[in-house]
Amino acid sequence: MEVIGKKEEYSAFRGDTHHERLKKKVSMIYIKNALTAIHEGVYGVCIACGEKIPINRLKIVPGAVRCTSCEEKIQNQCGGILI
Numbered sequence: 001m002e003v004i005g006k007k008e009e010y011s012a013f014r015g016d017t018h019h020e021r022l023k024k025k026v027s028m029i030y031i032k033n034a035l036t037a038i039h040e041g042v043y044g045v046c047i048a049c050g051e052k053i054p055i056n057r058l059k060i061v062p063g064a065v066r067c068t069s070c071e072e073k074i075q076n077q078c079g080g081i082l083i
């Protein structure tokens, strides 16, 4: 058996660029929020305006918690990543 001096590190972000890591982290937040919404029975409802999130948006971004309009407003204000 070979002795390895340093334990190999495992990470979901291994080999990713900073942008890829950030996008994965944002996606994980969205997924967590969507799971919470499913649990609370409000999945598919925009957390900002209360309107239904269009099914086509949910097909593309299943973890979306805001409708396209509200998401664009947030992105314009924050200059963040639109997913």
Ligand SMILES: [Zn+2]
Pocket: 046, 047, 048, 049, 050, 051, 066, 067, 068, 069, 070, 071
């Ligand atoms: Zn909305």
